[in-house]
Amino acid sequence: MAGTTRKKAGAAKAPASGKARKDVAEAASPRGRAAAKAKAADDAAKPDLGQVRAQIDGIDQQIQSLIKQRAHWAHQVGKAKGKLAAAVDYYRPEREAQVLRKVVDRNDGPLADDVLVRLFREIMSACLAQQEPLKIGFLGPEGTHSQQAVYKHFGHSIHGLPLSSIEEVFQEVEAGHADFGVVPVENSTQGTIQSTLDMFLTSNLRICGEVELRVHQHLLSRSGRVEDIERVYSHPQSFAQCKAWLRQYLPAAEKIAVISNADAARRARNADDAAAIAGISAATVYGLKSIAGPIEDRPDNTTRFLVLGRELFPPSGNDRTSLLVFIKDQPGALFHVLAPFAKHGLSMNRIESRPGHTGRWQYAFFIDITGHAQEPAMRLALDEVAEFAQEVKVLGSYPVAIA
Numbered sequence: 001m002a003g004t005t006r007k008k009a010g011a012a013k014a015p016a017s018g019k020a021r022k023d024v025a026e027a028a029s030p031r032g033r034a035a036a037k038a039k040a041a042d043d044a045a046k047p048d049l050g051q052v053r054a055q056i057d058g059i060d061q062q063i064q065s066l067i068k069q070r071a072h073w074a075h076q077v078g079k080a081k082g083k084l085a086a087a088v089d090y091y092r093p094e095r096e097a098q099v100l101r102k103v104v105d106r107n108d109g110p111l112a113d114d115v116l117v118r119l120f121r122e123i124m125s126a127c128l129a130q131q132e133p134l135k136i137g138f139l140g141p142e143g144t145h146s147q148q149a150v151y152k153h154f155g156h157s158i159h160g161l162p163l164s165s166i167e168e169v170f171q172e173v174e175a176g177h178a179d180f181g182v183v184p185v186e187n188s189t190q191g192t193i194q195s196t197l198d199m200f201l202t203s204n205l206r207i208c209g210e211v212e213l214r215v216h217q218h219l220l221s222r223s224g225r226v227e228d229i230e231r232v233y234s235h236p237q238s239f240a241q242c243k244a245w246l247r248q249y250l251p252a253a254e255k256i257a258v259i260s261n262a263d264a265a266r267r268a269r270n271a272d273d274a275a276a277i278a279g280i281s282a283a284t285v286y287g288l289k290s291i292a293g294p295i296e297d298r299p300d301n302t303t304r305f306l307v308l309g310r311e312l313f314p315p316s317g318n319d320r321t322s323l324l325v326f327i328k329d330q331p332g333a334l335f336h337v338l339a340p341f342a343k344h345g346l347s348m349n350r351i352e353s354r355p356g357h358t359g360r361w362q363y364a365f366f367i368d369i370t371g372h373a374q375e376p377a378m379r380l381a382l383d384e385v386a387e388f389a390q391e392v393k394v395l396g397s398y399p400v401a402i403a
């Protein structure tokens with residue numbers, strides 16, 4: 001003990017090292033004095049932490065009281081709608097879109113539009129759940145991008161129903177076991193999800209919303225070590241989105257296609273030499289580590305999802321209409337089907353043809369047009385299209401995706 005003390009005292013008396021002498025000289029220089037002055041000014045301008053937190057406490061109190069008032073009025077809206085059979089009858093996608101667009105219009109920072117939209121969605125979600133949480137079917141299991149799309153569109157105050165296929169999502173909404181369903185329809189890298197489009201050929205469900213989700217893929221495994229990996233599981237769409245990365249970093253690994261990315265994560269959880277390509281949320285759900293990510297080849301990789309329901313909703317002011325058109329087998333048929341939209345000043349966003357299941361070489365066209373089916377220009381255009389088409393089905397008119 002004494003030895004230690006002596007040593008410390010000795011060290012204190014020791015002549016300054018070369019570095020210490022340099023520091024002292026630097027501090028005494030004009031530059032050093034200016035820096036010290038700037039630091040003192042900085043310290044003086046620093047707000048008092050206690051005072052700042054007191055401000056935040058006061059604001060939180062106001063926010064909470066306003067949320068309470070909002071919940072009260074949302075409940076009153078529910079009452080104004082009269083006694084309805086179920087939560088699904090209180091849901092108004094067009095009104096939610098209008099509320100969120102006002103949030104974006106009012107926003108002048110510092111938080112980004114998508115952050116504020118997320119917060120307000122959660123508030124609306126909680127307000128609606130006062131009646132009863134909505135039941136939303138999606139392509140499961142837990143941890144899929146479809147589940148993220150559900151939360152992005154409906155908030156977290158819902159009851160999610162993970163289902164095993166896109167077909168089952170349609171069936172559960174049709175049967176009334178789910179109020180709405182969320183299914184992927186196209187990816188910016190990989191294009192259309194044909195199985196979703198084909199379901200509309202026989203289903204009577206309506207599209208009542210769309211969700212756009214930036215999709216980030218990760219390579220997940222139990223150990224988190226790339227050198228352990230001999231097999232990779234994923235959905236074929238995700239493999240396609242990460243083709244270049246896999247070619248460069250895991251050229252020899254076996255690629256095994258499975259029904260969903262979450263299913264891939266579940267399989268990777270059970271083996272040391274297996275990995276899954278999935279969203280990072282699957283890592284939390286299945287207890288995996290991220291080896292690398294994001295690993296998608298295109299940084300703007302986005303998936304568009306459709307919200308399926310059983311009825312059509314009124315216009316929100318900025319809508320899209322999805323049509324299914326069966327054309328007659330005659331010259332210029334497609335031209336005659338498309339011309340009315342141009343004539344009435346309506347933009348076509350997308351057209352996709354699929355075998356129509358009505359006969360050999362008969363085609364069905366999936367067409368997206370900007371506008372709502374109840375708006376005058378669209379009504380005129382649809383009347384004219386009906387004259388040339390074999391059949392026109394309005395799959396839905398719904399608010400354009402927000403943030």
Ligand SMILES: O=C(O)C(=O)C[C@]1(C(=O)O)C=C[C@@H](O)C=C1
Binds near residue numbers: 074090096099124
């Ligand atoms: O305005 C309504 O119709 C409401 O029911 C209120 C509210 C909201 O919280 O703003 C809640 C649920 C609806 O989906 C839309 C909006």
